[in-house]
Amino acid sequence: ARYRWSSRRNRGRPYPPGPPAYPVVGNIVKIPPKGPWLKFAEYKKRYGDLVYFQGLGNSILVLNSAKVINDLLDKRADVYSHRPELVVAGELMRLDQGVGSLPYGREWRTQRKLCAVALSATAVKQYYGVQEDAAALLAKALVTSPESFTGHVRLAAARIVLTVTYGIPVKSFDDELVKLAEDTMDVVTEALVPGTFLVDFLPFLKILPSWMPFHQYGRRGKALLDELMNSPFERVKRNMDLGEAPPSLTQHLLGTKFEGMSNIEHSMKWATGTMYGAGGETTYAVVMIFILAMALYPEKQWKAQEEIDALLGGNRLPIVADRDHLPYVSALIKETMRWYPVVPLSLPRMTAEDDVYEGYFVPKGTIVMPNVWSVAFENNAKYPPEQFIPERFLDEQVSTPDPASWLFGFGRRICPGIFLAENSVFVLIATILTAFDISPPPDGELKPEFILNLISYPKPYDCQILPRSDAAVRLVEARALQCNL
Numbered sequence: 001a002r003y004r005w006s007s008r009r010n011r012g013r014p015y016p017p018g019p020p021a022y023p024v025v026g027n028i029v030k031i032p033p034k035g036p037w038l039k040f041a042e043y044k045k046r047y048g049d050l051v052y053f054q055g056l057g058n059s060i061l062v063l064n065s066a067k068v069i070n071d072l073l074d075k076r077a078d079v080y081s082h083r084p085e086l087v088v089a090g091e092l093m094r095l096d097q098g099v100g101s102l103p104y105g106r107e108w109r110t111q112r113k114l115c116a117v118a119l120s121a122t123a124v125k126q127y128y129g130v131q132e133d134a135a136a137l138l139a140k141a142l143v144t145s146p147e148s149f150t151g152h153v154r155l156a157a158a159r160i161v162l163t164v165t166y167g168i169p170v171k172s173f174d175d176e177l178v179k180l181a182e183d184t185m186d187v188v189t190e191a192l193v194p195g196t197f198l199v200d201f202l203p204f205l206k207i208l209p210s211w212m213p214f215h216q217y218g219r220r221g222k223a224l225l226d227e228l229m230n231s232p233f234e235r236v237k238r239n240m241d242l243g244e245a246p247p248s249l250t251q252h253l254l255g256t257k258f259e260g261m262s263n264i265e266h267s268m269k270w271a272t273g274t275m276y277g278a279g280g281e282t283t284y285a286v287v288m289i290f291i292l293a294m295a296l297y298p299e300k301q302w303k304a305q306e307e308i309d310a311l312l313g314g315n316r317l318p319i320v321a322d323r324d325h326l327p328y329v330s331a332l333i334k335e336t337m338r339w340y341p342v343v344p345l346s347l348p349r350m351t352a353e354d355d356v357y358e359g360y361f362v363p364k365g366t367i368v369m370p371n372v373w374s375v376a377f378e379n380n381a382k383y384p385p386e387q388f389i390p391e392r393f394l395d396e397q398v399s400t401p402d403p404a405s406w407l408f409g410f411g412r413r414i415c416p417g418i419f420l421a422e423n424s425v426f427v428l429i430a431t432i433l434t435a436f437d438i439s440p441p442p443d444g445e446l447k448p449e450f451i452l453n454l455i456s457y458p459k460p461y462d463c464q465i466l467p468r469s470d471a472a473v474r475l476v477e478a479r480a481l482q483c484n485l
């Protein structure tokens with residue numbers, strides 16, 4: 001019904017362009033449920049930076065360039081800072097209680113403030129040691145069992161957020177909490193791409209019986225989410241009662257007096273739980289893309305190693321503070337983020353009221369998808385976008401925007417974890433480059449397949465990760481002995 005209303009309100013103004021529509025179902029059925037960003041990038045060629053879909057009472061606006069994304073999400077933040085109200089992810093799984101999915105309003109603001117206690121640009125400095133330890137332990141594990149690199153990387157990413165948010169130590173990638181986050185994110189990130197479930201476009205289908213697959217999926221997601229929000233949080237509370245909780249965001253918040261705030265424990269639980277879910281998977285995804293790129297582009301890897309060797313002289317592993325002194329490694333990390341953006345559609349938004357942009361009418365309740373995939377692949381005659389070329393970021397004649405300006409989102413809902421994430425990604429990647437050579441599997445081809453959810457990254461693939469030298473192994477082992485995690 002949303003659309004019928006809006007058709008009276010548009011006062012003759014056209015909707016943004018989009019593919020031709022069928023009666024009733026409109027053109028919304030042309031959005032593929034898996035990996036729609038690829039199709040959207042194709043539509044960009046035909047329809048431009050704005051592509052509009054409608055039908056079945058819904059409207060969706062895809063934003064295909066940095067300019068339109070910034071014009072709307074940054075400059076018109078009052079209108080574009082809501083999240084879509086999804087049936088499966090929101091109503092059935094109840095994800096809509098957490099900072100990532102809450103509507104733009106009071107509870108959202110409270111949870112953002114709680115996150116900022118640990119994630120602000122200043123606060124993240126206290127975690128350099130945690131990040132460097134996690135990187136050293138990752139390197140140690142890669143020496144011992146390189147074939148399990150997928151699990152080791154997952155553990156390293158989870159370790160950092162678990163320590164920051166809950167102060168909970170984990171020893172292996174089989175740890176319950178690491179698995180729980182992985183399972184939860186698999187389910188949740190699938191449900192978060194609007195269009196995965198028809199019921200998101202046709203909410204009245206909710207009345208269908210409870211054995212329908214989307215209901216079952218919703219129940220599974222809700223059970224996992226309940227567990228993810230409660231289990232680590234309650235563990236910190238128990239440890240605090242025993243006087244044994246190490247410093248962490250949760251421990252700090254639980255020990256702070258919040259005057260006049262009702263239900264603050266609920267807000268804490270959902271803020272920290274969302275951080276754990278959002279922060280582990282994304283960091284993991286970027287490192288997995290990096291390993292893949294290194295296997296495919298060895299000469300870029302060698303160049304980065306040369307720069308690291310010149311700085312560190314083989315005497316130590318990198319630390320977060322080395323970032324400013326390693327311009328090529330920094331460019332290689334930017335290229336990793338650009339070459340395969342792990343959140344291709346960012347996180348969708350929803351308009352809070354009717355809007356008009358460049359003469360086009362955008363109704364209230366429109367789901368807005370910033371297609372950062374298109375931004376990443378903007379045409380560039382000198383450096384073809386599908387190739388992995390870190391040099392594009394060092395060439396003063398060609399301006400390529402830093403992917404950090406779009407990969408972490410926009411405006412008031414920009415990722416609050418950006419500072420922590422950038423440091424983690426740097427120290428994990430720089431440490432791997434320092435101590436290992438990555439190459440394709442000796443027998444067989446490297447042909448990765450990708451998980452096409454809201455967070456997109458390669459499915460487990462084979463590749464060879466070997467220490468660069470005996471000296472590198474000794475360095476890693478000595479550094480790992482000093483870890484506190």
Ligand code: HEM
Nearest residue numbers: 099100275278279282283346347408409410413415417421
């Ligand atoms: C490479 C790693 C990461 C990437 C690529 C990433 C990307 C994003 C993106 C695209 C958004 C949506 C922003 C928007 O709507 O404009 C987001 C939101 C969010 N991220 Fe991250 N993120 C990363 C790491 C982290 C980390 C480490 C944490 C916390 C420990 C975190 C916590 C959050 C939270 C809580 C939100 C929800 C913000 C809101 O809706 O207001 N992220 N992230």
